[in-house]
Amino acid sequence: MSVTAIEIVDVEKRFLRTYALRSVSLDIGSGITGFLGPNGAGKTTLLRILATVLAPDAGRLRLFGLDPARTGDRLAIRRRLGYMPQEPGFHRHFTAFEFVDYVAILKEMTDRRVRHDEVRRVLELVGLEDVMGRKLKALSGGMRRRVALAQALLGEPELVVLDEPTAGLDPEQRLRFREIVSVLAERRTVVLSTHQTEDVAALCERVVVLNEGEIPFVGTPSELAALARGAVWLADERGPAAQLSWRTGEGRHRNIGSAPELAELVEPTLEDGYLMLLGTRPREEVGR
Amino acid sequence: MSARSIPLPAASRQRPRATVLPLARLEGRRLLRHPLILLAAALLLALDFLSILFFDETDADGYAWSLSVPFMPFAAALLVVVNLAALRGVRDGADELYGSLPTTARTRTAAHLVSLAWALAATALLVALSVLASMSRGGHVPGIFPAITAPAMIALCGALGLALARWLPHSAASTIGVVGLFVLVNGAGSASESRWGLLLLAFVALTILFGALALLRDRSRLT
Numbered sequence: 001m002s003v004t005a006i007e008i009v010d011v012e013k014r015f016l017r018t019y020a021l022r023s024v025s026l027d028i029g030s031g032i033t034g035f036l037g038p039n040g041a042g043k044t045t046l047l048r049i050l051a052t053v054l055a056p057d058a059g060r061l062r063l064f065g066l067d068p069a070r071t072g073d074r075l076a077i078r079r080r081l082g083y084m085p086q087e088p089g090f091h092r093h094f095t096a097f098e099f100v101d102y103v104a105i106l107k108e109m110t111d112r113r114v115r116h117d118e119v120r121r122v123l124e125l126v127g128l129e130d131v132m133g134r135k136l137k138a139l140s141g142g143m144r145r146r147v148a149l150a151q152a153l154l155g156e157p158e159l160v161v162l163d164e165p166t167a168g169l170d171p172e173q174r175l176r177f178r179e180i181v182s183v184l185a186e187r188r189t190v191v192l193s194t195h196q197t198e199d200v201a202a203l204c205e206r207v208v209v210l211n212e213g214e215i216p217f218v219g220t221p222s223e224l225a226a227l228a229r230g231a232v233w234l235a236d237e238r239g240p241a242a243q244l245s246w247r248t249g250e251g252r253h254r255n256i257g258s259a260p261e262l263a264e265l266v267e268p269t270l271e272d273g274y275l276m277l278l279g280t281r282p283r284e285e286v287g288r
Numbered sequence: 289m290s291a292r293s294i295p296l297p298a299a300s301r302q303r304p305r306a307t308v309l310p311l312a313r314l315e316g317r318r319l320l321r322h323p324l325i326l327l328a329a330a331l332l333l334a335l336d337f338l339s340i341l342f343f344d345e346t347d348a349d350g351y352a353w354s355l356s357v358p359f360m361p362f363a364a365a366l367l368v369v370v371n372l373a374a375l376r377g378v379r380d381g382a383d384e385l386y387g388s389l390p391t392t393a394r395t396r397t398a399a400h401l402v403s404l405a406w407a408l409a410a411t412a413l414l415v416a417l418s419v420l421a422s423m424s425r426g427g428h429v430p431g432i433f434p435a436i437t438a439p440a441m442i443a444l445c446g447a448l449g450l451a452l453a454r455w456l457p458h459s460a461a462s463t464i465g466v467v468g469l470f471v472l473v474n475g476a477g478s479a480s481e482s483r484w485g486l487l488l489l490a491f492v493a494l495t496i497l498f499g500a501l502a503l504l505r506d507r508s509r510l511t
Contacts, residue, residue: 053387078390089382105314106391110306151385161388 011059020045034204035193082157092137228268235263311399316406328365367449371462374453404446433484440491447498454505
């Protein structure tokens, strides 16, 4: 069994009167843990807390057994952390190499030759070796996301926190990302948030669903998918009593919830389970 | 399984101060490569050339002018460029990323302060050129104080730009700094030889004050 790298007990975070996190408790070990949830669920807040950028208002947090509220511990955690924020804040006049090199210095890589080798390594890892001399303002959104990923991988951190890493990546880049992260997670703890259920299904050993600052589900992707077992139907018509329903590309209707007439029961996907768990919106909103 | 402390790998046990020099080197190089600095340096050389053409080489006032006024656009440019560099994280929204890294805002500020050495070296070179040009025409040979007042003014402007970035984190604040600079240095052109020492002392004291103020503002605490 993997060592628990992250221990979260009754963590709360409020912004003015709004609760971003309510009494969240979770243990995370090595491997890849994916956070799924709608916008405003608290994913980014939780990842910022794990990245030691935000402090929780209440509760207990330990990263590698260290308390990020203590200055010395926080520094030790940051030395073992790689973080890719949702909006990394690129310096547009830096080249890709200069930006990653700058972050490498801020990660205390002081030996110039070793640092430059490491910068080249991570840029090659994300497939940017041909554009490392180009200014960031000249790179596409997807390439910039890869630069952001590259800086998070500097120094082979033991804990990698990735906020929406696949946003803006094309399918080929997403596959490359999955490859990189799955290799990375063989010896480390990777925590990522995403809206892409396919990424979670393909990559994550564990899924944490966040909704309105709470965790309604923690388990494996297949356990999340299993929540919708016996409740996913394919039919020619929209089911009148279905909790959620949408028209597939093949022209049939996928219904979650009660079975419509002449419907065919199908195996649920992770997305079905996720929608089943959170799908409280009226059917009309989804089906259009 | 409960969380347990894992020993840090030896390679990551670095002294935070060790980051200052590599960071300062990077900032110093970027500082000197900035278009505004390059433009100001060209203007400085042009003004210096004009002062050689129009002032009597033996005129101490003219010489004082050539060692102060041409350096003011350079000093103003440095103030703005240092301010922009120190505000990079705020302007580009990178503070969240910086906040997750082991190097604190104070270390970054210290690196910006050290990076002023690159600007000082460039200024010293420009002063030396100016002095050599004057001496080659048999002109006034400066005392030590007038010769180092221009670099001192440059250091002051850099420290002011940095202090403004840390206490008033808005690009417009550097404009206030530039106006303040011109008010402050207004008397330099007419300073008599005997007053150079005082002026220099004031510049050094203010540089230390602004540098300390910038360092005091460590915004890397958890929120």
